[in-house]
Amino acid sequence: MGNLIGALKLLGWSNQTLTPNREEDFVEKNIGFPCRVVTGNKAVQSVFDIDLFRKEEFHFGVAKIRKDFTKGVCPSVTSNGKIHEKNKGFLIEVMSKAYGEILASTASAVLSNISKWGSKPSDFEVKLTAVVVDALFPTVFGKSKPPFNAEEVDLYADGAIELRSDILEAIAGEDLDKTRQALLSILGKIKTSERYRKLMDLGKSHGLGEEEATAQLLFSVVFNGLRGIRGNLLTSFARLDTISAEDREELREEALAALKKHGGLTPEALEEMPKIESFVLEALRAGPSPDFFSTIATRSTTVKYTTESGQREVEIKEGERVYASSYWALRDPAVFDKPDDFVWRRFLGPEGEARREHHVIFHGRLTDTPAANNHMCPGKDVALSVIKGSIAILNTFFGWELQEPPVWTGTKIARGSQPDNEVKTKSFWVQRPEDLKEIFPSHFDDIRDMTTCG
Numbered sequence: 001m002g003n004l005i006g007a008l009k010l011l012g013w014s015n016q017t018l019t020p021n022r023e024e025d026f027v028e029k030n031i032g033f034p035c036r037v038v039t040g041n042k043a044v045q046s047v048f049d050i051d052l053f054r055k056e057e058f059h060f061g062v063a064k065i066r067k068d069f070t071k072g073v074c075p076s077v078t079s080n081g082k083i084h085e086k087n088k089g090f091l092i093e094v095m096s097k098a099y100g101e102i103l104a105s106t107a108s109a110v111l112s113n114i115s116k117w118g119s120k121p122s123d124f125e126v127k128l129t130a131v132v133v134d135a136l137f138p139t140v141f142g143k144s145k146p147p148f149n150a151e152e153v154d155l156y157a158d159g160a161i162e163l164r165s166d167i168l169e170a171i172a173g174e175d176l177d178k179t180r181q182a183l184l185s186i187l188g189k190i191k192t193s194e195r196y197r198k199l200m201d202l203g204k205s206h207g208l209g210e211e212e213a214t215a216q217l218l219f220s221v222v223f224n225g226l227r228g229i230r231g232n233l234l235t236s237f238a239r240l241d242t243i244s245a246e247d248r249e250e251l252r253e254e255a256l257a258a259l260k261k262h263g264g265l266t267p268e269a270l271e272e273m274p275k276i277e278s279f280v281l282e283a284l285r286a287g288p289s290p291d292f293f294s295t296i297a298t299r300s301t302t303v304k305y306t307t308e309s310g311q312r313e314v315e316i317k318e319g320e321r322v323y324a325s326s327y328w329a330l331r332d333p334a335v336f337d338k339p340d341d342f343v344w345r346r347f348l349g350p351e352g353e354a355r356r357e358h359h360v361i362f363h364g365r366l367t368d369t370p371a372a373n374n375h376m377c378p379g380k381d382v383a384l385s386v387i388k389g390s391i392a393i394l395n396t397f398f399g400w401e402l403q404e405p406p407v408w409t410g411t412k413i414a415r416g417s418q419p420d421n422e423v424k425t426k427s428f429w430v431q432r433p434e435d436l437k438e439i440f441p442s443h444f445d446d447i448r449d450m451t452t453c454g
Contacts, residue, residue: 007032007062007165015291015327015410022333025307026314032062032164035321039328041335041358043305044293047324048364050374053295054080061294061323063161065219069183073215077224077363085372087216090206092370092378094199094217098139102382106389107265107440109134114398115446117428124425125234129154132230135386140221142195148186155182157223186222190214220379228289229383235417236283236391238406242342248395251275255392256432259439265389276392278347280384281359281366286342287408287417288361291327296320308334326360327410397436401426
């Protein structure tokens with residue numbers, strides 16, 4: 001019963017279940033399984049050593065991947081050793097190609113979707129999911145007929161994982177028929193997309209068969225990509241509602257100048273938006289996705305780390321589970337001043353650059369480069385580009401009023417990094433229309449008339 005009670009506590013109280021005592025780290029707990037919970041920033045970084053810690057295949061902490069949703073192929077994010085290197089090498093190359101197109105695709109996805117929203121968009125979170133799907137999927141798969149559908153992609157992501165506990169999974173009672181139908185539909189679209197054959201040839205060059213390559217792409221792009229980007233984009237959008245009008249104008253002026261100078265959302269324009277970048281990085285610090293790293297010790301070892309009480313070390317046994325909380329690592333007062341405050345300028349300037357070494361996100365340090373011999377997400381740069389680019393366009397050219405202020409308590413495991421309460425908009429409108437027409441003329445007429453849509 002210990003495992004069940006531990007899982008219930010985590011599901012009911014999420015990150016607050018792991019609230020740290022900053023005098024100690026590597027604390028023994030049961031969160032659905034016995035483990036060492038790690039919350040200090042420097043100690044959390046120790047789990048990135050793949051020689052000492054490995055991923056549990058097909059598992060994310062208290063959840064596990066449904067093998068029939070990947071045809072028994074272990075996704076890169078939970079694989080190890082030579083298999084991981086092969087899978088990761090393939091995905092890195094895919095994402096490298098997508099990166100070259102992602103900003104143009106993001107601008108098109110944001111503006112074309114907004115043109116359909118109208119002045120009172122309902123189901124805002126679903127609409128933001130559609131933005132991410134339309135930005136990400138064409139850069140990876142190319143166009144498909146019919147196009148990828150946000151609702152079925154979300155359905156697949158819901159069904160792709162299940163709780164480790166059979167009892168809790170039975171209580172959750174998901175409709176797997178719908179999720180499996182979504183899976184078949186997405187697979188069909190992937191296989192008819194214009195780049196499918198090239199992707200399979202690329203997979204073959206990395207030693208992957210067609211089924212393996214398809215499974216790697218499906219899970220990585222749909223679950224890790226869509227869910228991760230959507231969660232971080234939504235929380236970044238909601239955080240705009242928590243800063244002053246003067247601060248939002250400061251962000252707006254920076255983005256507008258860069259967009260005008262470079263004629264749209266380009267790599268050069270994004271490079272000249274350090275304030276937008278700092279804002280997004282702070283949003284990801286305050287509400288990271290993923291908010292934990294679940295590992296298993298590959299051998300007995302001594303881990304040295306530092307807490308407020310000084311230098312410490314801990315003996316980890318071979319096979320012991322280590323569950324590292326990025327949520328609390330990013331609230332460690334030893335490396336972040338006023339960690340509970342949202343300080344959007346935190347990552348600006350030389351001091352802000354130095355703080356990035358302590359920003360643990362996307363299964364690594366923000367400063368890490370995705371490689372076959374680490375677990376840093378191969379789509380890190382793609383994801384950050386979608387989030388930063390979307391926030392730059394939304395904040396610069398549009399205004400909105402939310403139905404209620406966003407709230408984050410760290411207790412809602414189902415919401416992840418997103419606000420506890422669903423983000424809903426009362427109203428949505430165009431601002432700076434002349435600048436929008438100048439920079440994005442091909443979308444202007446549709447957006448100008450958006451008040452008559454939706």
